[in-house]
Amino acid sequence: MVKYSAGSLFANALHGHKKWPKQWPDAAPKTSYDVIIVGAGGHGLGAAYYLAKKYGITNVAVIEKGWLGGGNTGRNTTIIRSNYLYDESARIYDHAVDLWDGLSQELNYNVMFSKRGVLMLAHSVHDVQSFQRHIHANRLNGVDNQWLSPEEAKAFCPPLDISPGARYPVMGAALQRRAGTARHDTVAWGYARAAAALGVDIIQNCAVTGIKRGTDGAVRGVETERGFIGANKIGVSAAGNSSVLMQMAGLRFPLESYPLQALVSEPVKPVMPCVVMSNSVHAYISQSDKGELVIGAGTDQYISYSQRGALHILEHTLASICEIFPIFKRMRMLRSWGGVVDVTPDRSPILGKTPVPGLYVNCGWGTGGFKATPGAGNLLAYTIARDEPHPINAPYTLERFKGGRLIDEAAAAAVAH
Amino acid sequence: MLLIKCPYCEEERPEIEFSYAGEAHIVRPTDPSKMDDTAWAEYLFIRDNTRGVHYERWYHIHGCARFFNAVRDTISDKFIMTYKMGLPRPADVEIAKVKE
Amino acid sequence: MKNFRKTGRGRIRRARLISFTFDDRQYQGFVGDTLASALLANGVHLIGRSFKYHRPRGFLGAGSEEANALVTFDRGPGRVTSNVRATTLELFDGLVAYSQNNYPNLKFDLGAINDIFSMMFPAGFYNKTFMWPKSFWDKVYEPVIRKLAGLGPAPTEADADHYASLYGHCEVLVVGAGPAGIAAALAASEKGDRVILADEQNELGGSLLSNPEARIDGQLAWQWLDKSLETLWLRKNVTLLSRTTVIGYYHDNFLGLVERLTDHQGDINPASPRECLHRIRAGKVILAAGAIERPLVFAGNDRPGVMLASAAQTYLNRYGVAVGDNVAVFTSHDSAYETAFDLSDAGVKISSIIDLRADVSEILLQQAHERGIAVLTGTVVCGTKGRLRITGVRVAKFQNQKVSNGTEHIACDCLLMTGGWTPSVHLFSHSKGSLKWQDDIGAAVPDMANENTLSVGACNGTFGLSAGLEEGSIAGGGGNPFRTEETEFGTGQTWQTLPTNRDPSRIKAFVDFQNDVTEKDINLAVLEGFKSIEHVKRYTTTGMATDQGKTSNLNAVQIASKAIQIPVQKIGLTTFRPPFTPTSFGALVGHRADDLFDVTRKTSIDGWADDNGAVFEPVSLWRRARYFPQGNEDMHAAVARECKATRNELGIFDASTLGKIEVVGPDAAKFMNLMYTNPWTMLAIGRCRYGLMLHEDGYIMDDGVIGRLADDRFHVTTTTGGAPRVLRMMEDYLQTEWPDLNVWLTSTTEQWAVIALNGPHARKLLEPFIDGIDLGPEAFPHMAVREGTIFGVETRLFRVSFSGELGFEINVPAHYGRALWEKLFNAGKAYGITPYGTETMHVLRAEKGYIIVGQDTDGTITPDDAGMSWAIGKKKPDFVGKRSLARADIQAPGRKQLVGLLTTDPNIVLEEGAQIVATPGQSVPMTMIGHVTSSYWSTTLNRSIALAVVKSGRAQTGSNIYVPMPEKTHEAKICATVFYDPKGERLNVV
């Protein structure tokens, strides 16, 4: 792997940039691998990378039905944070943030992780109570999160409207300074390049059509558009399409897939210094390094795989954004798009073993998958390599839905009395 | 915004009059106490989440206030048919017929 | 200043000269101009700087496809808009605009240093750099990168304008009012169907506006246009929408249209909305969106003065402006000749037509010859000269795939280019219709539709006036009534990168002008292994600028296709995403701003609270009085006073927001048994019971007091925020699972105003005003409900208490709420009546250990966790949530349970949400065993109290727990949840 640096950039500039090697070779599938990862998003590529890098398994293929990073990795609003309430959540997301920090150097690929801070707005007494609970729990868990008064929030994010007469007044905010954003595509590309350099095959445009199991019930490999590929360990990391893949192995999952939209504005000079989230009015916003406001919308209400969202969702989202940031009303929407997110009943992921021997799953991240990318990748790799979950992902079993030990962050922020 | 034919109103109405109500034909067991944890979890949480022809419920909450069933293609988001609550799940043949 | 206006041409209104300002310099133009045409008339080509390299740029086009000419449109405070295309900005007297992305000025821009070092900034350079040393990223690199962001200035103040939105319906929506669209609208509207014809431009007419010489039915284009529009105008079933962009095509023929209402007006009318979003449901959509001319990709193709040929034709014929004195034309398509001839006929010198093709139609050559225009066939432009404006081109012969070394210099002050035409399939693509590649035009055209839509004319790949008219008319349901006389639209070739005799790595041939993506960048992406067009797009950012690749996508795809050596059809097209052109957030917000952003529900008593100085808090959609401060009281003082008054005398509280549902029918009790944990069958008429409702997963969802009014009638109350979801869940089960039950549900939340009287004097105050109810303690015990009248108004009177004091809740029809409140308040003065708000209500109930669902429970708490196993009907075979309570983890020991907490230091009021540990002095991460759910200063007890959930908390009653705070760890003792009057004696005060 050619090392990327200002120096190599300069050297290549002298050659008219004609000597750069491929970032990852386009592999043809071999007949079998030790491990197959289905889904070349950030999570799947991350898993392949860590399998090779940390767990010594390099005979790995990542199989993707489209192009790598073309699913939710490239369709989200890139928010990274870990100020979750429950120990289980705080641990898994903070593990991810630990890995985000230093990822550019580890991969030798600048993923532009920007610790610009994530500000979560409280608009009611109930929000305040709920955020305080988060902050206290985070403090005792060693997770960075602090309370800001409305004035402090405004100082941190000047475009914010904190007038007390607003319909949804800002009554304060929780700030995680260590949180922020990263450049979404580069995460997938960086993992792909680093994984490929360690010997991982990345096979694009190769849809999985079946999961083959032996008489003992264990997996034997996958049927694909390009033929059968054998493996005794298969990790599925396919976001919105997880149900479809699990069904190929005869498993039914507690998942539903919903359309989720996002949009960007035209680029303008810097105005938003941080990420702002408001769960009460469903508004999520930051400004990209190019100057575009990046805005996340809510999901449509029905199951869909169409990657096509509705106009009224965008209307509501922008009404919310302009309620909190009245100065943005003259900004212009440049592009909107839809993704498909898979949601579990407790809105926490399922990451671990499945009832089928040799089949591992990483799914159900809902609208929050991007922030977990390196963590999910590493934990999936660990689980596959050891055939047992890492303590961090041990609670994220499929079994929890049977016993009732759910990890329900959203319920914990229960709607007010 | 989808256009949804309410089988009670017998009219196509805009989606914002409706509320999605999850997968259809998941019948609540008559005696839940007789079920083991696995079967109960299956009833509570396990869903087909079909990519393709999906059976689902909608609630005409801002209309006639009736829940009803629908068959919809989740790839195109097109409704294939809607039918009243209590009617049996249409057979594949019927769906194929309507699709044509 | 030289004037480039041509007499006798254009549709501008020359009667009125108007002035405008660009970069602080004043110019003149006419009504009917765009900023672009007016600047060009003044000889100004330099309009902006590109994003990355800050290269000087001129006008590329004449419409919404413009990639270069972005300006800041300044209408004063609150009315500054960035990134406006000068080519669509209509001129008015006094218009002010500024160039963008330059410092100190447009002509001399320091940022242009990027251009000199551009070899260091190829596609994806930032992925490869700025990583060392690591600490520099946060502190140096990233802040600098972020500072460089953006094109236009960011807004600084709230928008001074407002916006509107409407729903609309039509049988046929026609998008684009060019000839094909007008023909479609004429045919579709003939029989009375409602037709909407929308076009983004200020005038309807599309390509006809730039082509006055064309003839339809024997008339000149503009005559035919006037007549056709008049016909449409007179039809009542037709709506003509100009300045209206169809921004997106959504499910089931639902489309968003944004009409611009004031941006073109000189005198702004502050009463008028700036834009209106039309949300249209159409039976059928006819797309007649036309086509966009494609640039050629060659070295220096971005120099100011290099322009699309069709744009020059528009500037000439529509605005009466010659784009130069000495114009060269570079083309691979016949259509550019028409522009050259028009310009020549208008007296502009055409220095030469440079045609890539070796063979050009004899007719065109003949026509050029007649005008004395030199045509260089088989010739390619290898470079351009000039800094802020093109001064000439270098051309070379191109034969047998080889470019000769010898170059010729041709002087010119403008270079027009045509690389073919790209059908505007954007909306068709939004609708999820599939596209097919058409090799002869080198572009994709609509294939299979996913919605009820037809594409006609150029957007369907059907070029030429007569073909477009015919296709439009037939799509509208008519025949083809039109006769046209036109020269052939002609043919052409499409090219990827043009051949050159220079080192390709040393030239800049631009594909995406605004984002400065060159052909080299695309090749680099491919070299580095990016093979999907989506990857190429994201790696190079081609097509991601504010024009969304309208002029660049097809060139990018073809260059990538050539580099990857896969046919275009195989590598796919990038996806077109809404909106078609950038759309104001305001237009999408519509009316939903300020006080219309969301409903604020107010009770009938809210006005009294407002008049009497209440401080409010939002609770779900409602606003509720939180406390009633007197004088300079803060919340703490007010609440202390309100609590004291209620405990000792009498408090009055507006409880109207509580949800209410009337459950009626012979199976009402049976239904209630299934929905609530409690048993209902034996509840006597006139009695109440506290009801607990679970989700099917066994966790507490809602609670409330429920009264039985008759055998078949229950008055159910819910939490304020829970009312809609409780009703919905009840309906869901009733309709889906138990449709045979004879019971009906009716929301009565808003039917009743509810006034809660709490305190020892409650009965005394109430008694004189009540008819038909014996308020005596035996006749009307605690947890009973009676119907009667109060002040002659029917009431449902509940004897209930959420404070532990003697309490009544008076329900009266809502419109009487305020009047009743005032009467009671006035009469209550004799008993020291004190109005209190939600905060006092919370303290009073906490002193009694009553939970608030959503505060003391959080969606993970079972009845047993909350200490409310008593609320479960043990003999009931089933109710919603029952089975889930038997699950392994719900039965397992160690669950968090609701307990009371008393701090060792009675003056410490714990923070709500504070976490609890078993032993002090732990290091992070600590083992948390619970958290404080409610915590208050209790004036009544003269100490703090708290409720908390703690792991196995009930068994630890009497032990100490610890609450580590940043400054100090507090100690508290676990106790019972009832802090005050545990025997409930105060309810019995006579």
Place this chain on the structure above:
Amino acid sequence: MLSEKTGIHLSIDQGVRLAPILTNETEIGGVRLIDEQVRYSLRFKPEDIAAVRKASQLDLPANIGMSSIKGGQLVLRLGPDEWLLISDLSRALALKQTFATLSSKFTCSVVDISHRNLGFIVHGENAENILNTGCPLDLSLHVFPVGKCTRTVYENTEIILLRKAEHEFHVEVWRSFAPYLSRFFETSVTDKAQIRMGARDDK
């Protein structure tokens, strides 16, 4: 209402003040707030309709989405088993008796919701436009004819809509949503004066 016991009168307050621009009678119309009405939600099984009609003497519409208008009394069929009766106060007592009898004879639900809703009349040539500012239904006369009624939405509020005449709609809304709705109406009317939809270019 006057209390027999105290002789004190409780006054009615519907809680809405309409902006002058709505109530000024202009040629394009406006909005009126309807005075206090009697309202009942009547629920019974659809198969009982003939019997209930006979017993109650109420003109119950047979189809969902249809209404009957007689004197000061409207009956709207909103769903398969749901009728809404709206009447002026003069019939209050009579209706109370009717429903008492009905309840004793039939399996049904009668709930007084007189104060739950408020009624507006939206009238004039501009009526459709005022409604279509926030209501997504096609209100053209051939799709939404006189007599048609339905529950639907108007932006963030749920409404019940009844077309009483070509240019007259009755709009029912829950009490606490009424001020928001009337503000929306107001904006619609103000803007309509400015937006000349489909207007010719001012050239």
